[in-house]
Amino acid sequence: MKVSELCKAAGFTLVTDKQDNDREIGGVYACDLLSWVIGRAAQDAVLVTVMTNVNVIAVAVMADLSCVVLCEGVSLDSAALQKANENGVAVLSSDKPVYETCLLINKVMCNK
Amino acid sequence: MSTALNMHYIVDGSDFTTAGEASTAVKMSLKKLGIAPDIVRKVAIAMYEAEINMVIHAGGGEADVMLESDKITIRLIDHGKGIPDVELAMKEGYSTAPDTVRSLGFGAGMGLPNIKKYSDEMYIDTEVGKGTTVTIIINLH
Ligand SMILES: Nc1ncnc2c1ncn2[C@@H]1O[C@H](COP(=O)(O)OP(=O)(O)OP(=O)(O)O)[C@@H](O)[C@H]1O
């Protein structure tokens, strides 16, 4: 499944420019501690988190994640948004908490 | 590939918003050079953790990346406070990170273990009060 398909099917909002959301998704990893994410998330995974600072984007770039889904309707700070657009990291927004967001992603991916 | 390539970066220790810039630049360069994606990913992860440590724990420093025909060597040199007990610092979960950086998502005590996991060789040369040099080697084949 592609990032753009996930965004549409799950009803998330694309926060970043229309870029790189054609990337193929390979798994899901939910965590807010960045060293856990960078060490354990698989390449092409979706990162589900409530962290919104620029380091989240850096981690997504380093670990080659497919996109970031921000939960609870939190929004990226401006430095993070800029870095995401510069580096082609798609960031989606979910108004649900982390657990419900993961369930939703699972449902959407299973229905694919 | 017989020619060696060297890259040098100054890592600003005062600004978290630029932290990771050296690793980002190295990642892009290696990708452009056609290095295999899984190798690039290992380099990026290991170097990012070491770069962030330099910013959080040592007030910044310098990073050197050497690309040779068989391996990539990354050396991160700082003149910060040093690590009193390296064996302890290498343990998963051990962290002295202050609350200010914990709120940014750091301080899990997983950075050094991650470097070990994603590198082929890792060396820490440190002296309390003098600084720390972390050397990371990742084989190309
Ligand atoms: N360059 C350094 N200078 C001084 N101390 C360091 C340096 N790098 C690591 N340390 C010490 O080693 C500890 C463990 O480092 P490690 O990277 O594993 O965890 P962390 O940085 O605290 O948290 P995380 O990496 O999970 O965000 C640090 O908390 C710090 O006390």
Ligand SMILES: [Mg+2]
């Ligand atoms: Mg660390």
